[in-house]
Amino acid sequence: MSTQDPSNIVPPAQPAQVRTYKARGRIFGMSIAVMSIWAAMYIAASAIPALPVPGMAGMITVNAIMTAISGMVLGPAAAIANAAGGIVSMILFPYGFSAGPLGFLTVTMGGLVAGLLFANKWVWAAVFELIIIGAWFVNPQSWQTGMWMVPLPYSAIALLVILVKPLRDWTRRSILTQHKVWMWPAVFLMCTVGHAAEFMTTNTLVNWMFNLSWQYWVPTLPYWIMVDTVVILASTIVGVGVLIGLKKARLPNYADTLEQ
Amino acid sequence: MMNIDMRTRKSPMQKLDGRTKLIALSVIFVLVLLFSHPAYILALLGVVMVIWWSAKLPLQTIKDLFKYFLVIAVIILVVQIFFYPGQTELIRLSNPVPAIGFSGFITLEGILFGVAMVLRLVVIMIVAPLMVLTTPLPELMLALVKLKIPYRFAFIMTTALSLLPSIQSHAAIIQQAQLCRGITYDTAGKFFTKLRASVALLVPLILGSFRDSQTLEIAMSSRAFGAPVKRTFLLDSQFSKIDYLILAVTIAILVTGIVLRILGFGVY
Amino acid sequence: MDDHPPAIHCQQLDFVYPNGVQALSSVNLVIEPGEYIAFVGQNGSGKTSLVKHFNGLLKPTRGSVRIFGEDSSDKKVSYLSRKVGYVFQNPDDMLFCTSVQEEIAYGPRLLGMDHTEINQKVEHILLELGLDEHRETHPFALSLGDRQRLAVACALSLDPDVFVFDEPTTGQDYFGGKSIMNLIDQLHAKDKTIVIITHDMPLVAEHAHRVVVMSGGQIAMDGSPAQVFSQPEKLHQLSLRSPQVTQLAYEMGFTEQAILGVPEMVEWLSRSYLSADTTNPGSQP
Ligand SMILES: Nc1ncnc2c1ncn2[C@@H]1O[C@H](COP(=O)(O)OP(=O)(O)OP(=O)(O)O)[C@@H](O)[C@H]1O
Ligand SMILES: [Mg+2]
Numbered sequence: 001m002s003t004q005d006p007s008n009i010v011p012p013a014q015p016a017q018v019r020t021y022k023a024r025g026r027i028f029g030m031s032i033a034v035m036s037i038w039a040a041m042y043i044a045a046s047a048i049p050a051l052p053v054p055g056m057a058g059m060i061t062v063n064a065i066m067t068a069i070s071g072m073v074l075g076p077a078a079a080i081a082n083a084a085g086g087i088v089s090m091i092l093f094p095y096g097f098s099a100g101p102l103g104f105l106t107v108t109m110g111g112l113v114a115g116l117l118f119a120n121k122w123v124w125a126a127v128f129e130l131i132i133i134g135a136w137f138v139n140p141q142s143w144q145t146g147m148w149m150v151p152l153p154y155s156a157i158a159l160l161v162i163l164v165k166p167l168r169d170w171t172r173r174s175i176l177t178q179h180k181v182w183m184w185p186a187v188f189l190m191c192t193v194g195h196a197a198e199f200m201t202t203n204t205l206v207n208w209m210f211n212l213s214w215q216y217w218v219p220t221l222p223y224w225i226m227v228d229t230v231v232i233l234a235s236t237i238v239g240v241g242v243l244i245g246l247k248k249a250r251l252p253n254y255a256d257t258l259e260q
Numbered sequence: 261m262m263n264i265d266m267r268t269r270k271s272p273m274q275k276l277d278g279r280t281k282l283i284a285l286s287v288i289f290v291l292v293l294l295f296s297h298p299a300y301i302l303a304l305l306g307v308v309m310v311i312w313w314s315a316k317l318p319l320q321t322i323k324d325l326f327k328y329f330l331v332i333a334v335i336i337l338v339v340q341i342f343f344y345p346g347q348t349e350l351i352r353l354s355n356p357v358p359a360i361g362f363s364g365f366i367t368l369e370g371i372l373f374g375v376a377m378v379l380r381l382v383v384i385m386i387v388a389p390l391m392v393l394t395t396p397l398p399e400l401m402l403a404l405v406k407l408k409i410p411y412r413f414a415f416i417m418t419t420a421l422s423l424l425p426s427i428q429s430h431a432a433i434i435q436q437a438q439l440c441r442g443i444t445y446d447t448a449g450k451f452f453t454k455l456r457a458s459v460a461l462l463v464p465l466i467l468g469s470f471r472d473s474q475t476l477e478i479a480m481s482s483r484a485f486g487a488p489v490k491r492t493f494l495l496d497s498q499f500s501k502i503d504y505l506i507l508a509v510t511i512a513i514l515v516t517g518i519v520l521r522i523l524g525f526g527v528y
Numbered sequence: 529m530d531d532h533p534p535a536i537h538c539q540q541l542d543f544v545y546p547n548g549v550q551a552l553s554s555v556n557l558v559i560e561p562g563e564y565i566a567f568v569g570q571n572g573s574g575k576t577s578l579v580k581h582f583n584g585l586l587k588p589t590r591g592s593v594r595i596f597g598e599d600s601s602d603k604k605v606s607y608l609s610r611k612v613g614y615v616f617q618n619p620d621d622m623l624f625c626t627s628v629q630e631e632i633a634y635g636p637r638l639l640g641m642d643h644t645e646i647n648q649k650v651e652h653i654l655l656e657l658g659l660d661e662h663r664e665t666h667p668f669a670l671s672l673g674d675r676q677r678l679a680v681a682c683a684l685s686l687d688p689d690v691f692v693f694d695e696p697t698t699g700q701d702y703f704g705g706k707s708i709m710n711l712i713d714q715l716h717a718k719d720k721t722i723v724i725i726t727h728d729m730p731l732v733a734e735h736a737h738r739v740v741v742m743s744g745g746q747i748a749m750d751g752s753p754a755q756v757f758s759q760p761e762k763l764h765q766l767s768l769r770s771p772q773v774t775q776l777a778y779e780m781g782f783t784e785q786a787i788l789g790v791p792e793m794v795e796w797l798s799r800s801y802l803s804a805d806t807t808n809p810g811s812q813p
Contacts, residue, residue, distance in 0.1 A: 025480060032412060032419075033476040037427075037469050039420035044427045044465075048458070062458045073466075084416040091392045091400070100384035101289055145361065209293060209384070210377050215361055216339045234455050241463040244626055248669040251470040430621075436585050437622040439605035440614040441682055442638040463624040467668060471620075 028119075029257035030077035035084070038074060042066055042085025042107075046093045063089070067107045068195040068235035071114025072175060072187065072243060075254030076121070078111030102205055110198030117162055117193055118254065120172060125162050125193075129155065132197060136204045144214040150203060153225050154196040161189050176255050178244060184236065187243070191235040199228060272502075273315035273394040278403025280503040281395060284510045285387050291517045292383045295526035298376035305383050312386065315394050322386055329385055333378050340374030341366060373528055397421060419476075427469060434464050533597030534558045535690050535721045536582050536612075540591035543577055543745075551577035552745045554591070561689065564722045566732045566753075569742030570767050575725045578742065579692050582723065583612035596689070610639070612690040613683030617698060619675040623667040628659055628678055631667055635685045653681050657711070673704045680711060690721040697728060709735055730771040733757065733788040741766055757786035 025032050045062040063085070070078035086104030109132060116125040133151050136142050142150075161167055167189075173179075174186035206212065246253040273281070292304050312322070326333075346367025356364040392400070398418075405414045438460045499507075520526055536559040543552040551574045559565055567575045580586040581593045584605045593600045595611055616622055625631040629650050636646045654660040657677045662670060667678055676696070683691060693712065697705035705728075713735060716722045726732060732739055732753055739756045741749035743766050749756050756763070757770040760778055769775065770786065777787035777796065787793050 025477070027412065031473065031477055032416060033480055034470065034473045036416045036419035037423060037473050037476065039416055040423035040427045041465060041469055043420060043424055044431055045462070047428075048431070048461070062462060065458060065462060080413065081416065084413060084420055088417050088421055090388060091397075101286075101388045210336050210381065211296070211373075212336065212339050213343045213361070215343045216335060230455065234459060237459050238462045241459070241624060241626055242466050244666055245463065245467045245668045246470065248666045249467060249471070251467065252473055253470075433616070433618075434621045436580075436605075437614075437616050438624075439585065440583060440609050440616075441622060442606045442609055442635040442686060444604060444606045460624045464621055468618075468620050 027080060028075055028077040028115075030074050030081075030254060031252065034252050035074065035077055035081040038066075038070070038078075038081040039085035039088070042082065043089045043092065046085075046089035063107070064195070064198070064231050065235045065238050067110040067198050068114075068191040068232060069187075069239040069242060070111040071116075071118050071194050072190050072239060072255075073246070073253055074111070074115060075119045075257065076112065076115040077254070078115040079108050080111075082107040082111040100209075105205065106198045106201040109201040110194045113158070113162075113197035114190055114194030115254075117168070118172065118175070118190065119258070120168075122162050122168060126159070129158055129162060129197065132200050132204060136200065136207060139204075139207055141207055141211055141213065146218040147214050150217050150221060151200055153221070153228075154200040154203070157189065158193045158196045161193055175243065176258065178247060183240060183243075187239045188232065188236045191232045191239055195228060195232050195235060199224075273311065275500075275502075276506065277499055277503045278395050278399045279407055280499070280506050281391055282400075282403050282407065284506060285391050287510050287514045289384065289387050290514065292380050292387075294517055294521050296373070296376055296380075296528040297526045298372045298379065298528070300526040301376050301379045301383065305379050308383055308386060308390065312390060315390065317390070317393055321389065321393070322382075325385055325389065326382070329381060333381055336377045336381060337374045340377055341370045344370035344373045346370045346373075369528075376528060423476075427465075430468060431461065431465055434461055434468075437464075532561075533594065535561045535563070535596060536723075537594040537597075538578075538581065538591065539594075541578075541581065541588050541593060542590040543574075543581070543586060544589045545577075550745060552581075555745075555747055557740070557747065557750075559690075559721065559723065561721050562716075562719055564716050564735065564737040565724075565740060566736035566738070567723070567725045567740050567742060568727065568729070568732060568768060569748070573742040574745040575742050576694055577745075579614075579694065579723055579725060582690065582692055583614050584608040585614065606638070609635075609683075609688065610686045611688055612692060613686060613688035614692045615676075615679050615683050615694070615696065617695045619672075619679035620668075622679045622682055623675065626666055627664050628667060628670070628681075629654065629663045631678060632681050632685050635682060639686070649685060653684055657681050657684070672700065673707055676700075676704075676708055677711065680708075680715075684715075688720075690723065691715055693722075693724040695725050695727070697726065697731065705731075729757075729769060730773070730789075733771045733774065741768065753788055754786045757788065758783070 027035065042063050045066055048062045067082055070082055074081055083104050086107040090101065090103050109128065113125050113128050113132075116122070116128065133155050136151050137148075141147070161171055170182075171186045171189050174182035175190060179186075203217075207217075243253070243255075245251075247255070288304060288308060292301060295301060295304070312319075343361055344367065345363075346365075346369030348368035349365040350368055350371070351366040352364060353366060354362075354364050356362065395403070401414055401418050404417075405411060435457075438457065441460075443457055443460055517526075536557065538555050538557040541552055541555040541557075542550070544550045555578060557578075567579065569575055577586060581588065581600065582595065584595075584600045584603055584607075587601050595603075595608055600608060623631055625634055632650045632653055633646050636649055641649070654663055657680065659674065659677060659681060662674060667675060670678060680691075691712070696708050696712065700708065709731065712722055712724065724736070736753060739749070739751065739753050740747055741756060741763070748766055749759070749762065757774045758778075760770055760775065763770060770778070771788070773790055773793050774786050774788060777793055782796060787796060
């Protein structure tokens with residue numbers, strides 16, 4: 001009895017069964033548990049007003065930072081986690097959402113574009129980025145004087161990082177290897193992609209809903225660029241801290257699923 | 261947070277099936293975006309206010325909400341009044357200023373369009389709370405699942421909601437710990453102080469919460485999450501005659517709206 | 529009196545949480561500089577709520593708390609933290625920087641100290657707490673024991689005179705607990721006032737010089753470990769127990785003074801054994 005082959009003791013069907021359960025508990029390689037926790041933090045963060053920003057409905061909350069880094073932490077699954085968190089926080093704290101019930105789309109796009117890029121599915125990242133920009137230009141409102149400038153700060157860097165292969169590879173590599181120095185600018189670029197996708201979606205929705213003319217969009221552009229830069233810088237600091245911490249403490253993060 | 265005790269306010273709205281409300285309010289949202297004529301939007305606002313009133317919700321809630329949207333409402337109004345390309349000149353302010361695209365006149369069309377857009381903002385702003393304030397969240401989630409949103413997505417939303425209190429108390433502890441390290445959460449708002457504080461909050465919150473994910477995962481699989489069987493629900497909902505009636509009327513209105521819009525009515 | 533105010537002075541302190549739970553009622557307490565005081569009591573008895581008043585994290589609902597003579601009610605925590613350092617039970621809640629030395633430098637930098645001063649301080653603390661080989665390490669890559677040391681280092685960097693520890697040994701293994709208690713003893717040896725919350729009675733007997741027993745938001749007992757542990761019936765009513773050695777000695781009939789540790793117990797036993805030897809010569813062969 002004692003010398004029996006161990007494989008006879010465990011019926012081979014059982015591990016397979018367990019594996020199907022596990023696989024169903026994952027989306028894009030991230031576990032549903034982690035996504036739920038992310039969504040919960042997202043909701044909690046919506047309740048914390050971080051930066052009162054005149055001219056915007058309510059304020060920028062801490063979750064603008066969460067959206068910008070979500071793609072690097074969760075990969076494409078960030079889109080789903082952000083959407084879930086966004087819908088529930090819109091229900092509980094409706095004042096943060098100038099786009100009304102569609103507000104969750106903005107954070108979904110932020111996670112989606114950056115997540116796809118981080119997962120090296122750059123073609124899809126480009127497709128969604130172009131959909132966002134396209135939705136802006138399809139609106140006749142956007143054919144007025146100078147309106148072409150509005151998406152520029154939000155898409156120029158994003159498109160460069162998505163489409164230029166050496167830059168894209170360098171950015172991903174610096175983040176994945178957690179390079180001591182280059183990680184910082186790389187995370188900055190990735191946060192720019194995420195935040196830009198979120199903010200440009202907001203702009204596009206607001207443009208469609210309220211038909212504001214160029215006299216609003218163009219003069220306020222420098223102001224928004226300033227606000228967004230601050231948000232992206234803050235996201236970079238948080239992003240680097242979180243990514244390094246997740247790796248050091250061996251906690252779940254999307255980079256691990258890429259290595260396997 | 262919207263905190264109105266729903267149990268004390270029985271109203272016809274609360275007896276409706278969650279799906280009915282979700283569909284009806286989505287239709288209102290679609291219609292308010294479809295039309296841009298002030299009269300049409302005013303009519304929709306009227307409908308929304310009647311629903312608000314019949315749900316016995318306090319008007320104060322709308323006022324509270326509006327405070328957050330005041331700035332954007334003023335911007336919308338001012339931009340439309342001054343820059344909408346209208347014909348009917350009402351007030352002459354100056355000579356035309358082509359550099360900023362200002363005709364020198366305030367036009368009737370500009371005012372009406374500005375009002376229409378602000379009314380649209382108001383409708384958009386109160387549609388979602390109307391749903392939420394008349395439907396307990398579990399019912400709302402059930403409605404979403406029954407409307408065939410993916411179950412796993414609904415699961416993430418409900419799990420997130422149930423994790424919220426523990427995440428919030430964790431965040432409160434972290435904020436206290438940061439205070440002890442010399443950070444100030446001044447409400448008097450130095451921009452960069454606040455920024456620094458949010459950084460200091462998010463890093464330990466995210467890392468600490470992810471540390472708990474393993475426990476949650478075990479809890480989920482021990483309850484056979486993802487088992488390939490048809491799910492049953494503790495709560496259940498059934499359409500009543502009223503639900504069918506309201507759905508029928510809603511769909512009729514939606515179809516009428518789309519037809520009117522195609523025929524060119526209701527556009528400004 | 530005002531020249532040497534107590535470190536902490538609570539007068540008729542009441543505290544009610546926003547949700548209506550009354551956590552503290554009429555607490556009167558004086559802690560002098562240099563004391564080593566332990567708070568014990570059942571779960572929910574108000575220990576944490578009380579010590580959170582010592583650096584302004586909570587403000588009295590009624591009554592007053594004075595910290596080195598200053599009323600806490602209109603002071604910011606960031607200011608009071610320079611007098612009273614608070615170390616949370618879970619060190620991870622306090623850490624957010626990317627290296628150990630940055631973590632230590634964070635507080636002094638907020639206080640606006642100049643660069644060289646900060647460097648000296650960081651250097652000093654790294655050596656003092658034995659973290660110098662980890663200076664570049666990410667805080668999350670440290671062991672739990674070292675993370676806790678780092679949390680202490682962060683409090684230490686603000687130069688407080690009083691240290692509050694909420695359950696420093698909970699969740700630690702034997703050696704982890706020993707090591708953090710040694711560190712606390714070191715701080716006390718450097719004239720710091722020590723306040724600790726714990727459920728570990730032998731720890732209280734071994735380290736603290738004063739014990740305060742909390743019950744239902746009030747102070748139920750207050751005295752030296754020897755005084756408090758010599759009243760087992762009263763402790764029992766408060767659902768607490770003296771250390772097992774103390775109980776054993778008490779059960780064996782040594783009731784005049786509480787035995788606090790194994791060495792004392794051995795001494796007492798050998799003393800009574802010797803005395804049994806001399807008073808009972810008949811037993812000798
Ligand atoms: N944030 C809070 N909000 C409301 N009530 C609270 C809060 N924190 C604690 N309480 C309540 O106040 C009372 C005292 O709690 P406290 O945490 O001070 O006890 P404790 O002695 O530290 O307990 P433990 O040994 O479990 O840490 C308890 O009844 C508790 O439920
Ligand atoms: Mg406690």
